[in-house]
Amino acid sequence: MLERKIEKALVDKVKLHGGLCLKFISPSMTGIPDRIILLPKGKVGFVETKKPKGEPRPIQKKRIKQFKDLGFKVYVLDDKKDIDEIIKNIGGR
Numbered sequence: 001m002l003e004r005k006i007e008k009a010l011v012d013k014v015k016l017h018g019g020l021c022l023k024f025i026s027p028s029m030t031g032i033p034d035r036i037i038l039l040p041k042g043k044v045g046f047v048e049t050k051k052p053k054g055e056p057r058p059i060q061k062k063r064i065k066q067f068k069d070l071g072f073k074v075y076v077l078d079d080k081k082d083i084d085e086i087i088k089n090i091g092g093r
């Protein structure tokens with residue numbers, strides 16, 4: 001439930017920045033991050049949301065590394081206060 005709240009806060013904040021925060025589901029691959037964030041001017045990032053102090057599962061850690069190795073920005077979010085910093089890092093203002 002707490003993870004849901006954090007995820008909702010992320011969705012709302014990305015919207016305020018004029019972007020989209022899409023639920024990311026791939027039927028053919030488990031462990032992928034929960035959300036794709038699309039920001040104006042072609043900026044993209046991925047977020048794995050967790051309850052406070054939650055840690056990604058091993059398969060999630062593996063996917064995060066795969067995505068990062070491909071050059072994508074991936075973040076683990078377990079605290080609402082980190083949302084602004086993540087959006088800024090992806091390239092929002």
Ligand SMILES: [Mg+2]
Pocket residue numbers: 003034048049050
């Ligand atoms: Mg999650």
